[in-house]
Amino acid sequence: AQKVTQAQTEISVVEKEDVTLDCVYETRDTTYYLFWYKQPPSGELVFLIRRNSFDEQNEISGRYSWNFQKSTSSFNFTITASQVVDSAVYFCALSEADQAGTALIFGKGTTLSVSS
Amino acid sequence: GAGVSQSPRYKVAKRGQDVALRCDPISGHVSLFWYQQALGQGPEFLTYFQNEAQLDKSGLPSDRFFAERPEGSVSTLKIQRTQQEDSAVYLCASTPSGAGRTQYFGPGTRLLVL
Numbered sequence: 450a451q452k453v454t455q456a457q458t459e460i461s462v463v464e465k466e467d468v469t470l471d472c473v474y475e476t477r478d479t480t481y482y483l484f485w486y487k488q489p490p491s492g493e494l495v496f497l498i499r500r501n502s503f504d505e506q507n508e509i510s511g512r513y514s515w516n517f518q519k520s521t522s523s524f525n526f527t528i529t530a531s532q533v534v535d536s537a538v539y540f541c542a543l544s545e546a547d548q549a550g551t552a553l554i555f556g557k558g559t560t561l562s563v564s565s
Numbered sequence: 566g567a568g569v570s571q572s573p574r575y576k577v578a579k580r581g582q583d584v585a586l587r588c589d590p591i592s593g594h595v596s597l598f599w600y601q602q603a604l605g606q607g608p609e610f611l612t613y614f615q616n617e618a619q620l621d622k623s624g625l626p627s628d629r630f631f632a633e634r635p636e637g638s639v640s641t642l643k644i645q646r647t648q649q650e651d652s653a654v655y656l657c658a659s660t661p662s663g664a665g666r667t668q669y670f671g672p673g674t675r676l677l678v679l
Contacts, residue, residue: 453607484667492654494608494670540607550596550620553658553668555607 451476453543455556462531463564470526470559472541478502483517483524484542484553494540500524531563567591569671571657577677578647586642586674590659597640598668599632602654611655614640615662647678 452475462468474483485497498508500517508515512529528535538560542553570589578584590597596615600608601624610624616637625631629648634640644651654675658668 486670491672492675493672494656494658496667496669499667542607550613550615552598552600552610552613552621552624553608555609557605557607 451543451545451554453541453554453556455539455541455559457559458557459560459562461562461564464532465530466563467527467529468531468561468563470528470539470541470561472524472526472556474522474524474541474543476543476545478545480545482544484544485515485524485526486540486542488538488540488558490537497526528561531561533563533565536561536563569657569659569669571655571671571674573674574672575675575677577679579679580647580649582647582678583643583645584647584676586644586655586676588640588642588657588659588671590638590640590657591669593661594659594669595637595662596660596666597634598658598660599640599642600656600658601626602656602673604653608656611642644676647676649678652676652678 454473481502483500486494488494505517514527516525538558540558541556544551544553572587598613599611602608612632613621614634629645632642654673656673658670660666660668
C-alpha cells in the first residue's frame with residue numbers, strides 16, 4: 450500500500466534559520482513520482498516540485514532544496530534562510546506513475562511558522 | 566494563463582440541504598480530480614475524470630456524493646442531504662494527460678454544514 454508520512458506536525462523557527470521538512474514514503478512500485486506542495490492560509494495548494502523515482506539528483510531552486518534518497522525512502526525539503534512568507538502548511542505527496550489518472554497520496558502536512 | 570478556479574469559495578449549508586460545487590480546470594487539461602481535505606489533514610482523493618468519463622469514483626464516501634463533467638471541461642461535485650461530517654475543503658485539480666503529471670489545484674471550496 451502507498452503511504453506518505455510527515456512526522457513533524459508543526460515547526461517554529463525564527464527568520465533566517467534553515468529548516469528541513471521530512472517526508473518518508475512507502476510504495477511497492479518501481480516507477481513513481483514525488484511532489485511537494487505549499488498551502489498558505491489562503492488555502493490553495495501551490496506546486497513546488499516533482500521528482501520521478503529514477504532521478505535521485507538533489508535539486509536546488511533559490512532558497513529551496515530537495516534531498517531524494519531511495520535507500521531510505523525519503524524526500525526531504527530544506528528552506529535556507531527562512532522568511533516570514535514561508536509560513537504555510539507543506540505537503541509531501543506520492544503518485545504511482547503506471548497509469549494516467551492516479552491520484553496523489555498526501556501526507557498529513559507540516560505547519561511551518563516563521564517569526565520575525 | 567488562468568489557473569484552476571472553483572466556486573463558491575465558501576458555502577454554509579444546513580444539514581439536509583443539497584450543495585453543488587463547481588470547478589473550472591485549466592484550459593486543455595484532460596484530467597480532473599476532486600479531493601476532500603478535512604481540518605488538519607492532507608487532501609484525500611474522491612474521484613477522477615478523463616475528459617467527460619468518470620474513470621474512478623472509489624473515493625466518494627457515500628452515495629450522497631456524485632460528480633459530473635458532461636462536456637469534458639467544467640465539473641460539478643454534488644452532495645445531497647448534507648451531513649455535518651461533510652464539512653471540509655473540497656479541492657479540484659487538473660492536469661494534462663499522461664501518467665505522473667503534475668496536478669494543479671484550485672483554491673478550494675470551504676463547506677460548513679450546520
